[in-house]
Amino acid sequence: MVGEFISRGFRGRRQEDPAVAGRIPPGQYLTPGFPVLSAGPTPHTPLMQWDFTIEGAVRPARRWTWDEFRALPSESITVDIHCVTKWSKLDTVWEGVAIDTLLDGVETDGTYVTAFCDGGYTTNLPLADLVDGKAWVAFAYGGEPLAPEHGGPARLLVPHLYFWKSAKWVRGLEITPRDRPGFWESLGYHDYGDPWREQRYQGD
Amino acid sequence: MTLRLESEAWPGHLPGQHVDVRLTAEDGYQAQRSYSIASTPAAGSLALTVEEIAGGEVSPYLSEELRSGDRLELRGPIGGYFTWTEANGGPLLLVAGGSGVAPLMSMLRYRATIGSAIPATLLYSSRAWDEIIYREELERLSADPAVRVIHTLTRSHPDGWDGYTRRVDAAMLEDAAGEPEPGRLAYVCGPTQFVENVASDLVALGYLPTWVKTERFGPTGG
Numbered sequence: 001m002v003g004e005f006i007s008r009g010f011r012g013r014r015q016e017d018p019a020v021a022g023r024i025p026p027g028q029y030l031t032p033g034f035p036v037l038s039a040g041p042t043p044h045t046p047l048m049q050w051d052f053t054i055e056g057a058v059r060p061a062r063r064w065t066w067d068e069f070r071a072l073p074s075e076s077i078t079v080d081i082h083c084v085t086k087w088s089k090l091d092t093v094w095e096g097v098a099i100d101t102l103l104d105g106v107e108t109d110g111t112y113v114t115a116f117c118d119g120g121y122t123t124n125l126p127l128a129d130l131v132d133g134k135a136w137v138a139f140a141y142g143g144e145p146l147a148p149e150h151g152g153p154a155r156l157l158v159p160h161l162y163f164w165k166s167a168k169w170v171r172g173l174e175i176t177p178r179d180r181p182g183f184w185e186s187l188g189y190h191d192y193g194d195p196w197r198e199q200r201y202q203g204d
Numbered sequence: 205m206t207l208r209l210e211s212e213a214w215p216g217h218l219p220g221q222h223v224d225v226r227l228t229a230e231d232g233y234q235a236q237r238s239y240s241i242a243s244t245p246a247a248g249s250l251a252l253t254v255e256e257i258a259g260g261e262v263s264p265y266l267s268e269e270l271r272s273g274d275r276l277e278l279r280g281p282i283g284g285y286f287t288w289t290e291a292n293g294g295p296l297l298l299v300a301g302g303s304g305v306a307p308l309m310s311m312l313r314y315r316a317t318i319g320s321a322i323p324a325t326l327l328y329s330s331r332a333w334d335e336i337i338y339r340e341e342l343e344r345l346s347a348d349p350a351v352r353v354i355h356t357l358t359r360s361h362p363d364g365w366d367g368y369t370r371r372v373d374a375a376m377l378e379d380a381a382g383e384p385e386p387g388r389l390a391y392v393c394g395p396t397q398f399v400e401n402v403a404s405d406l407v408a409l410g411y412l413p414t415w416v417k418t419e420r421f422g423p424t425g426g
Contacts, residue, residue: 005226006228007228007276008269008271010269011229012227012229012233013235026234027226029261036420038418040416040418041403041404041406041413041416041418042404086237120413149396187284187285188283201282
């Protein structure tokens with residue numbers, strides 16, 4: 001879009017509270033709801049068939065059943081989330097297992113990750129964006145088990161990037177030596193997706 | 205409400221894609237929203253269908269303040285998944301809730317423009333007869349024997365109405381969807397719960413998840 005453009009007669013509805021305004025990235029607006037966006041039908045994988053794996057360029061590969069995964073140490077996470085479709089939601093409360101916990105004892109030379117999911121969805125991230133307390137596999141939202149339409153039984157939670165990176169119905173992480181575009185990243189969306197730099201689409 | 209826009213720079217779009225509209229106030233404050241493109245693909249022009257959201261920030265401006273001749277800042281076309289061209293094949297099942305019909309309308313208009321023989325069924329849920337968007341054009345499009353338009357009116361219906369009067373459900377989809385066989389493609393667009401229910405019902409009817417593409421559409425702050 002071009003700069004210096006004024007929309008005649010547009011005043012808009014600014015966020016008056018500076019403490020809140022400072023938490024809303026450019027081009028985003030606050031929503032009280034929790035919109036649902038996904039490209040296809042919601043998968044319903046029985047927990048008995050669910051597992052989570054760490055694979056690819058790793059030694060050793062790891063796999064957890066649902067019960068094993070839920071027995072891992074988890075933490076409560078309160079974060080702001082930002083969807084590329086322009087809504088932001090503040091102070092969302094999740095419970096999940098830190099990626100650091102899942103990668104504990106795993107060696108890798110890889111620097112990128114493809115998260116893969118039920119339904120075939122994938123998304124790519126630098127490994128550095130998933131570690132050091134920056135990302136989780138979340139299984140509860142607002143004190144309740146994560147609903148299927150919001151990605152249950154478990155979704156990735158990477159709140160510092162646009163929310164399509166927080167892959168719903170996640171089943172594992174493949175660690176790779178090179179970056180490989182995921183689902184939306186192959187369809188014109190930005191490879192990295194930093195909301196504070198408004199990296200919505202390729203070329204941003 | 206339909207916005208008709210012209211731009212020399214507009215490259216045309218794929219049926220199903222959307223645009224970002226950005227408004228800028230005099231002090232530099234900006235607001236952006238996405239709107240589906242309802243027109244058939246054409247370089248230089250496009251039409252957006254905008255549902256005014258009460259208490260919204262952008263849609264009331266577009267509906268009430270914007271005048272013919274005003275300039276609007278657009279970015280797009282955006283979205284490469286919820287799209288259909290003849291190369292994707294069919295038959296097509298389009299399921300719309302309310303203003304979710306907009307991107308599906310682009311597909312039907314495009315199909316008519318190119319003279320495609322691919323069968324298409326639109327199952328379209330509206331609250332009332334006079335809330336059906338594009339009603340007369342849909343009647344004209346359904347003169348093509350390969351096009352079927354099925355309405356359901358969920359809140360009120362005119363005297364003598366002999367169509368559906370309930371929310372879209374599995375039985376209605378079974379009537380509209382035909383046998384779930386390879387090649388079929390379903391596009392579902394509407395409010396979140398509508399899309400959730402329809403997509404689940406289609407999978408239960410035997411549609412593979414990869415045949416069902418969804419787009420949620422709803423007042424999220426509009």
